[in-house]
Structure formats: C-alpha cells, structure tokens
Amino acid sequence: MTTLLSLQTDYPLQKLNSFGIDAYAQEFLSIDNIAQLHALRANAALASMPKLILGGGSNLVLSDRVPGLVVKISLMGKEVLSEDDEHVYVRAEAGENWHAFVRWTLEQGYGGLENLSLIPGTVGAAPIQNIGAYGLEMQDVFHSLDAFDLSTGEVLTMRKAACRFAYRDSIFKHDYKDKMVILGIVFALPKKWIPKLDYADVARYLADKEIASPTPLDVSNAVIAIRQSKLPDPAVIGNAGSFFKNPIVSATLRDELLHSYPKMVSYPQPGGDYKLAAGWLIEECGWKGKSLGSAGVYEKQALVLVNLGCATGVEVRRLAQQIQRDVQKKFAVRLEVEPVFV
Incomplete structure (x- = not known):
C-alpha cells in the first residue's frame, strides 16, 4: 500500500464532473487508500487548505477554478459480508461506481437497490445526498458506513441515526461537509424481497412487457429504460x-x-x-x-x-x-x- 501523495497543480476537472464544466483545481490529489489520508493530515500545508471531497462529480456545479485542494476518492472494492434471518449485508468502497454496484448486487441474486439503478455518481456520494428514485431512498437499505475524520485521523463507524438522513439530505451536507471522508458503506438487503412499484411509469413498463411477477432484475431494467427515455446521458450532454x-x-x-x-x-x-x-x-x-x-x-x-x-x-x-x-x-x-x- 503506497502512501505517496501525488499532488497536481491546476488539474483539469472537466472529465470529473458530470456537467462537463471546464474547471480546474488549484491543487488535486487522488486517494485510493487510508494511508494516503493519514499522509494528507501529516502534511501541514495540505491539511490547512480548504478542501473539496470529490466522488463522481455528479452533484456539483463547479466554478471555473476551484480554490484549495480537491481530493478525489478512488477507494475500490465490494463484497458480501454476512447474513442473518432477514438480511444479506454487502459492502462497497466509496470509489465504486454506484450503478455498477447496484447491478453487481443483482447479479449476486440480491434485491433491494434496483429502484436506484442508473443514478450517476459513486457509492461514497450516495449517503451525502441520500439518493432516491421511484419510491426508494438509500436510507431504506442503509446499515452503516465508515468515515475518516480529517481533523483527528479517526475512522468512525456511523449507523443511520448518526447520519441524519432526510429528503436528499444528510449530516455530510452540513456539519461534516468536506470534514469527513466516506470510506465504504454497508447495505442491508432484504431476504424477503417485495418489489416497489408505487410509480406508475414502472408499473406501466412491466405491464407492457407482460411481466406479472417481476424479479429485482426486471424492476432494474424497467427503471433503466425509463430513466434513459427521460434523462440525458452525461457522457453526451x-x-x-x-x-x-x-x-x-x-x-x-x-x-x-x-x-x-x-x-x-x-x-x-x-x-x-x-x-x-x-x-x-x-x-x-x-x-x-x-x-x-x-x-x-x-x-x-x-x-x-x-x-x-x-x-x-x-x-x-x-x-x-x-x-x-x-x-x-x-x-x-x-x-x-x-x-x-x-
């Protein structure tokens, strides 16, 4: 595990924000392990700079030049942790692509995240916004997360109550904004899966496909098709x-x-x-x-x-x-x- 900090000045951010704004970071670091976060804290000049913690850049509108230090979180990995009578517990690191992770859980045979298919961004950004779509919010299947405190160097495990989730909101948009780095998240996926078909578009899609008893994958495919019909691909627009x-x-x-x-x-x-x-x-x-x-x-x-x-x-x-x-x-x-x- 390397602790080398590769600091880059006037780093282009156009490809790191989904709006495609031609912006530059005054200083830029990519972080792919916790040791680098400790090294960042140990560097007095970097530690004192104002910081922007960057995930997938899908929930940002950047100025032309972002002052201070932009820290790109690139921690990768996903795994099935354990299970009990009611849930299967899966973990993903913060740098994982959100949609790819959702599809991975479905490939493992676990439902629960399918209504959140095709939402852009990374896993680590999901709790910040408490992302939601088609009758489901991330907090509905959230178990816990690990976060790195940039002021103390501690790694905290936070359960749902500590995160203060609300509609498109959490403590990470307020008290902990750019002070805590989310490292990884554990989700509790239900063993007794029940499809959430509250939204008419989803029910209509499944009816048109003559799918009377949808699987989690069917619901995911419906959500993907609906989103693609209504929303532009950030890679294109x-x-x-x-x-x-x-x-x-x-x-x-x-x-x-x-x-x-x-x-x-x-x-x-x-x-x-x-x-x-x-x-x-x-x-x-x-x-x-x-x-x-x-x-x-x-x-x-x-x-x-x-x-x-x-x-x-x-x-x-x-x-x-x-x-x-x-x-x-x-x-x-x-x-x-x-x-x-x-």
Whole structure:
C-alpha cells in the first residue's frame, strides 16, 4: 500500500464532473487508500487548505477554478459480508461506481437497490445526498458506513441515526461537509424481497412487457429504460441529473393550486403535507427546452438542466435562479437546488 501523495497543480476537472464544466483545481490529489489520508493530515500545508471531497462529480456545479485542494476518492472494492434471518449485508468502497454496484448486487441474486439503478455518481456520494428514485431512498437499505475524520485521523463507524438522513439530505451536507471522508458503506438487503412499484411509469413498463411477477432484475431494467427515455446521458450532454428537489407544501397550498391547476401532480406525505413535481412546475412556467447562454433546460425533462456546449458555473447558477423566481411568482413555491455550487 503506497502512501505517496501525488499532488497536481491546476488539474483539469472537466472529465470529473458530470456537467462537463471546464474547471480546474488549484491543487488535486487522488486517494485510493487510508494511508494516503493519514499522509494528507501529516502534511501541514495540505491539511490547512480548504478542501473539496470529490466522488463522481455528479452533484456539483463547479466554478471555473476551484480554490484549495480537491481530493478525489478512488477507494475500490465490494463484497458480501454476512447474513442473518432477514438480511444479506454487502459492502462497497466509496470509489465504486454506484450503478455498477447496484447491478453487481443483482447479479449476486440480491434485491433491494434496483429502484436506484442508473443514478450517476459513486457509492461514497450516495449517503451525502441520500439518493432516491421511484419510491426508494438509500436510507431504506442503509446499515452503516465508515468515515475518516480529517481533523483527528479517526475512522468512525456511523449507523443511520448518526447520519441524519432526510429528503436528499444528510449530516455530510452540513456539519461534516468536506470534514469527513466516506470510506465504504454497508447495505442491508432484504431476504424477503417485495418489489416497489408505487410509480406508475414502472408499473406501466412491466405491464407492457407482460411481466406479472417481476424479479429485482426486471424492476432494474424497467427503471433503466425509463430513466434513459427521460434523462440525458452525461457522457453526451453534460448535466447533474435532477437539478431541483420536489418541493413539499402544505395541504392548504396544494388544494389552492389544484383548484387553479387541476392537472398538477402531487403525492401525499406523512404528516399531511404534499410533494409536488418540480419538473411539472418548471414546465408550466415555459422553461422546458429553453436556455440562457450555454445553460439550458432539457427538452425531454424540465427538471434537468444541461450544458449546451461550454456552459460556465455562473451561467448555470443564473439559469437556476431565474427558474426559481418564475416558479415562486407563479405558484408561490420555492424550489431548492439539489447540486452543490462550488
């Protein structure tokens, strides 16, 4: 195991962020083992620099030059750990590609992650955002994670409560932002698997394929097909996936809006609130397929902002802010951005 730190200056990040923004890191390190993290802490100059912990770069909008130290987490490995009467426990290191890991679990015969197929990014980024799709959130199958504390050098094992998971949120976006490096995650996959078919698109796909009793692989294939039909491939069109969170509103506001917009999509939430479809709100404001400069709204899905060729972080922010203003004005609903602006 090498502890060599190969520091690189003015390192290009265009291929390390899914939006494809032509940005540079002031200083850059790639980390593939814990010994290198200890060496990083021991280097006073590096330890004192502001840091950006980088996974797959799928939830970021970068500035043209990222100040400080960008630390790319490249820890690799996955394995089946153990099982009990109810679960099989599998672990993946933080640098593993998320979708490849999901498909690997299915190849081993374990269901549980299939609704999260084709979400871009790495395993280590999944808890930060508490990624979710088609009726499933990562926290639903989460068991624990190991994280490296950059201030103390300790490796902490954290269970669900300590991570403070919420809708597209966790403690790693707040108190521990760029202070903790997620090393690996353990998932508890159910032995008694029950398909989650709450979303009409998934149920419709399976019905069209005449699949009455779907397997986890069938559900995964359905999710992949649906996502590919709606969302652009970052390798072809730069994007960060869903750009805005689906807003949660009171039942009173939802009822008022539904009176004026009877086709508005909403989903009941625990406690009596409702979740609205941000993409629908944006489309109703006329933004689908429109652009400002080189940043645009995807023509097939208004929830996705795209890089039309040479977009800068400033252009993406300007477009997002204009959409927020328009949705606020028309619906009295505030949209919250999912990606992090750096």
